[in-house]
Amino acid sequence: MRSGVVIFPGSNCDRDMIVALKQVTGKTPIKIWHKENDFPNLDLIVVPGGFTFGDYLRCGALAARSPVISSIKNHISRGGTVLGVCNGFQILIEAKILPGSLIRNKKLLFTCRETTLEVQNCMKNPFLSGFKIGECLKIPVAHNEGNYFAPKELLKQLKEEGRIALKYSKQKNSEKNYNPNGSSDDIAGILSNNGKVLGMMPHPERAINYLHGGTDGLKLLTNCIQQIIG
Amino acid sequence: MKVIVNVSLKEGVLDPEGQAIKSSLNNLGFEHCSDVRTGKQIILNLDQNSEDEVLTQAKKMCEELLVNTVIENYEINILKD
Numbered sequence: 407m408r409s410g411v412v413i414f415p416g417s418n419c420d421r422d423m424i425v426a427l428k429q430v431t432g433k434t435p436i437k438i439w440h441k442e443n444d445f446p447n448l449d450l451i452v453v454p455g456g457f458t459f460g461d462y463l464r465c466g467a468l469a470a471r472s473p474v475i476s477s478i479k480n481h482i483s484r485g486g487t488v489l490g491v492c493n494g495f496q497i498l499i500e501a502k503i504l505p506g507s508l509i510r511n512k513k514l515l516f517t518c519r520e521t522t523l524e525v526q527n528c529m530k531n532p533f534l535s536g537f538k539i540g541e542c543l544k545i546p547v548a549h550n551e552g553n554y555f556a557p558k559e560l561l562k563q564l565k566e567e568g569r570i571a572l573k574y575s576k577q578k579n580s581e582k583n584y585n586p587n588g589s590s591d592d593i594a595g596i597l598s599n600n601g602k603v604l605g606m607m608p609h610p611e612r613a614i615n616y617l618h619g620g621t622d623g624l625k626l627l628t629n630c631i632q633q634i635i636g
Numbered sequence: 637m638k639v640i641v642n643v644s645l646k647e648g649v650l651d652p653e654g655q656a657i658k659s660s661l662n663n664l665g666f667e668h669c670s671d672v673r674t675g676k677q678i679i680l681n682l683d684q685n686s687e688d689e690v691l692t693q694a695k696k697m698c699e700e701l702l703v704n705t706v707i708e709n710y711e712i713n714i715l716k717d
Binding site: 511 | 649650652653656700701702704706707
């Protein structure tokens with residue numbers, strides 16, 4: 407199992423992700439600087455969270471034009487698996503690897519808290535295939551632009567193709583703010599058309615130890631690695 | 637040649653910043669202000685002399701980087717001295 411974590415200027419969840427992947431795979435993932443486009447074949451590439459290039463222009467816009475992106479696209483065309491978390495999700499969207507857009511949170515607040523995610527009835531993918539449909543995972547979010555927006559036709563298409571992987575879930579009927587950002591259809595994570603790329607706003611690497619308040623992130627990453635190894 | 641690119645959010649795309657500004661304006665007594673939409677302006681200096689060429693280049697820049705066409709519209713204007 408070979409994994410790699412991409413690092414851009416302004417990435418800040420790269421080290422947490424490296425710790426999490428090491429915990430799951432037993433091997434330290436390689437670090438890939440954003441200017442590299444020549445690295446060994448990997449089973450999993452993770453684009454971690456952060457504030458790449460200071461979030462200038464639009465979140466992820468400048469990172470999505472870095473040299474490493476074409477290598478990530480090659481990795482995907484070879485059937486490789488990619489996970490984008492938070493700013494990593496924004497980068498994958500800006501690179502047009504995933505469709506739609508992530509806009510300002512509805513309430514204009516940077517939201518940093520635990521959310522409950524519900525596994526959706528989606529296409530086969532290496533990230534969630536070990537979970538039951540409707541299973542809930544408690545994983546924290548921390549973002550300012552996580553409000554998933556897509557034109558109606560695209561939302562419909564994503565739904566029909568089973569590409570909506572994770573939604574923010576209401577735990578009690580009284581719970582008003584279960585959706586932390588105003589995301590369309592409560593979307594928290596979507597898949598690429600082959601199911602091998604997942605972009606998600608919540609941070610699984612921040613829920614890998616009981617001291618974090620939970621280990622559901624570890625569950626998700628462990629499942630992903632097991633599915634890849636097969 | 638100086639080129640001004642105005643980027644605005646498409647209709648129907650939520651603009652929470654615009655809404656916050658609107659409510660602040662209403663609080664200041666500008667109660668006739670019924671909607672506010674925000675955007676951004678990008679000013680480019682292009683070392684080219686032909687207007688056509690400048691427009692083509694600016695459009696390409698918008699499509700490739702400056703604008704997210706899923707949520708934004710843009711308008712290119714050449715600034716004449």
